[in-house]
Amino acid sequence: MTISDSPTAENITPELPSTPLEVLSKVFGYDKFRDGQQAVIDAVVNGQDALVLLPTGGGKSLCYQIPALVRQGVAVVVSPLISLMQDQVEQLREVGVSAAYINSTQDQEQQQSVLARITSGNLQLLYVSPEKLLTPWLMSFLQAQTVALFAVDEAHCVSHWGHDFRQDYRALGLLKQRFPNIPVIGLTATADAATQADILVQLNLNDPFVYKGSFDRPNIRYRVMAKYKAFDQVRDYVKQQDGSGIIYCNSRAKVDDLHARLHREGISCAAYHAGMDADEREYVQRRFLNDQVDVVIATVAFGMGINKSNVRFVVHHDVPRSIENYYQETGRAGRDGLESEAMLLYDEKDAARVRQWIEQGEATDRLNVELQKFASMEAFAEAQTCRRQVLLNYFSQYSDTACGNCDICIDPPKLIDGLVIGQKILSCILRLEQQAGSQYLIDVLRGKALKRIMEAGHQNLSTYGIGKEKPDGYWHSMINQLIHKGLVRVDLTAGAMLRLNENARQVLKGEVALELAVPRLSFKPDTRVSKTPAIYDKALFKRLKHLRKALAEEHSVPPYVIFSDATLADMAAKTPTTVNNFLDVSGVGKTKLERYGEAFLQLIKDYLDSTLND
Numbered sequence: 001m002t003i004s005d006s007p008t009a010e011n012i013t014p015e016l017p018s019t020p021l022e023v024l025s026k027v028f029g030y031d032k033f034r035d036g037q038q039a040v041i042d043a044v045v046n047g048q049d050a051l052v053l054l055p056t057g058g059g060k061s062l063c064y065q066i067p068a069l070v071r072q073g074v075a076v077v078v079s080p081l082i083s084l085m086q087d088q089v090e091q092l093r094e095v096g097v098s099a100a101y102i103n104s105t106q107d108q109e110q111q112q113s114v115l116a117r118i119t120s121g122n123l124q125l126l127y128v129s130p131e132k133l134l135t136p137w138l139m140s141f142l143q144a145q146t147v148a149l150f151a152v153d154e155a156h157c158v159s160h161w162g163h164d165f166r167q168d169y170r171a172l173g174l175l176k177q178r179f180p181n182i183p184v185i186g187l188t189a190t191a192d193a194a195t196q197a198d199i200l201v202q203l204n205l206n207d208p209f210v211y212k213g214s215f216d217r218p219n220i221r222y223r224v225m226a227k228y229k230a231f232d233q234v235r236d237y238v239k240q241q242d243g244s245g246i247i248y249c250n251s252r253a254k255v256d257d258l259h260a261r262l263h264r265e266g267i268s269c270a271a272y273h274a275g276m277d278a279d280e281r282e283y284v285q286r287r288f289l290n291d292q293v294d295v296v297i298a299t300v301a302f303g304m305g306i307n308k309s310n311v312r313f314v315v316h317h318d319v320p321r322s323i324e325n326y327y328q329e330t331g332r333a334g335r336d337g338l339e340s341e342a343m344l345l346y347d348e349k350d351a352a353r354v355r356q357w358i359e360q361g362e363a364t365d366r367l368n369v370e371l372q373k374f375a376s377m378e379a380f381a382e383a384q385t386c387r388r389q390v391l392l393n394y395f396s397q398y399s400d401t402a403c404g405n406c407d408i409c410i411d412p413p414k415l416i417d418g419l420v421i422g423q424k425i426l427s428c429i430l431r432l433e434q435q436a437g438s439q440y441l442i443d444v445l446r447g448k449a450l451k452r453i454m455e456a457g458h459q460n461l462s463t464y465g466i467g468k469e470k471p472d473g474y475w476h477s478m479i480n481q482l483i484h485k486g487l488v489r490v491d492l493t494a495g496a497m498l499r500l501n502e503n504a505r506q507v508l509k510g511e512v513a514l515e516l517a518v519p520r521l522s523f524k525p526d527t528r529v530s531k532t533p534a535i536y537d538k539a540l541f542k543r544l545k546h547l548r549k550a551l552a553e554e555h556s557v558p559p560y561v562i563f564s565d566a567t568l569a570d571m572a573a574k575t576p577t578t579v580n581n582f583l584d585v586s587g588v589g590k591t592k593l594e595r596y597g598e599a600f601l602q603l604i605k606d607y608l609d610s611t612l613n614d
Contacts, residue, residue, distance in 0.1 A: 023069045029589030034059045036211045043209035050185040054213040056331030060187045064151035073146030077127045085127035087307045096591030101127035130168040155186035159198035176204035190324040215395045219334045222387040222406040227345035228476035243312035247297045250318035259297045272298040289558035309336040309564040316344040322373035323394050336566040346381040348483045352490040418516030428463035437496050442475040477519030536573035544568045
């Protein structure tokens with residue numbers, strides 16, 4: 001049975017419209033709006049079209065959910081993924097809102113049941129895919145109903161300039177033609193200036209209210225590490241983390257391999273990619289949402305429908321194709337506002353392969369766009385300045401202040417005279433007749449007594465062993481820096497062999513200076529400012545999490561749907577013992593008080609009594 005057609009969903013009767021602030025407090029449990037929310041909500045409530053740009057976790061959903069509960073009729077939400085629809089409906093039902101979806105998982109009878117609820121005025125929000133919405137029968141049906149608004153989620157999908165363009169989204173401009181007096185609101189977290197302008201055109205928005213919030217996610221720390229022993233690096237990183245995480249890979253084969261190896265290391269993990277059947281993917285997603293597995297290793301097929309608020313880290317095993325992709329994927333960490341981390345493993349050879357895939361696989365009209373977007377991604381990974389500034393500047397949110405919460409700010413790169421180092425690498429490439437890849441070159445530099453080196457006679461080269469005092473990772477970083485500076489290139493047509501560019505001659509002859517950064521092979525200890533309440537009882541927080549998990553299993557919903565980690569932290573800080581005090585906790589509304597208040601209040605009272613007796 002799906003959420004949409006379950007008996008409990010049928011029995012929810014929408015409350016009478018109220019003011020936005022009352023809905024925010026009574027339904028969603030928050031006492032004030034975030035920046036920009038109220039202005040957007042007021043505009044839509046008054047019937048104005050809108051475009052909203054807010055980061056993941058920035059409160060986009062409330063920008064249409066609250067107007068949906070204030071305006072008369074059903075609000076229609078266009079969503080690209082079934083999993084995203086299901087997640088949103090689940091969370092809305094938990095706060096007492098009547099919501100449903102129509103999609104391909106339902107038979108005709110189930111879909112008719114949802115339509116009947118609209119006709120009877122017993123449905124507040126309907127989630128639907130663009131292709132389903134634009135079918136003639138559904139468009140005709142909606143034209144005979146009272147529609148509160150249309151919300152186009154992930155609105156960047158409508159734009160040819162966007163990183164995730166979808167043809168089905170392109171036709172959504174028809175909504176303003178068919179429903180000229182109904183407000184349409186487009187929402188996205190990832191759109192550069194060209195994409196933003198195109199969304200307005202493609203959706204035919206009429207004199208819209210445009211709100212561009214900050215793209216900054218200050219609670220996410222951005223880190224980039226030179227990739228040289230990827231599995232060891234990922235394994236060691238994950239073992240140091242506490243909580244849920246996602247690891248993104250560029251291929252299904254890498255996902256399966258990394259999953260198998262991490263599983264053998266005792267890490268609680270699962271694999272997810274489009275090569276698995278739908279039931280398998282659904283099973284993995286449910287286990288992750290329910291905190292039954294800590295880490296998901298996945299291709300980009302995983303994530304858009306994941307609204308899990310307590311993801312603490314996102315690792316990119318391979319470089320993404322655009323800053324928009326990177327920003328969207330890393331944005332799945334820390335949606336609850338608590339400190340989280342984004343780690344990227346970067347290797348120039350990976351970048352060269354991605355560039356080759358783009359050149360070979362994209363249609364001509366998209367090629368230049370995709371290449372330019374990837375060039376910006378490379379610039380981010382190779383940056384020697386604050387990474388958050390690079391990200392924000394890309395989205396036209398110009399900043400000249402370092403963030404203090406990325407690897408560059410925390411552990412600034414130390415620049416050294418790299419002429420001799422560069423000469424060692426370039427000389428070795430020459431002596432190997434430009435017929436070696438990075439690892440073989442390093443093996444020669446370090447003087448390794450490997451069979452393949454001995455058979456080739458390369459132990460007799462003058463450059464054999466001249467770099468033995470430094471580890472592999474050091475030389476990988478230095479080689480990549482020479483590639484970044486245009487002295488060396490990776491020839492993918494010849495098995496990723498390293499070739500010298502013309503300007504390498506000047507370095508070899510010592511005619512120019514060469515400045516290199518000391519390789520970043522490890523990080524300084526974490527010095528982030530905590531985003532959790534300054535003082536909260538960690539022992540109580542742990543008990544609250546256990547109770548949340550038990551209630552989630554009892555109600556068959558993910559734990560974060562009951563309360564987020566941020567709400568539990570606030571609860572552990574305020575230690576409410578009365579109903580009124582419990583409503584003061586951020587994220588506690590009327591429905592959640594009625595459903596869960598008694599259990600949490602009793603636990604807090606028992607805990608406080610036990611600590612007094614101790």
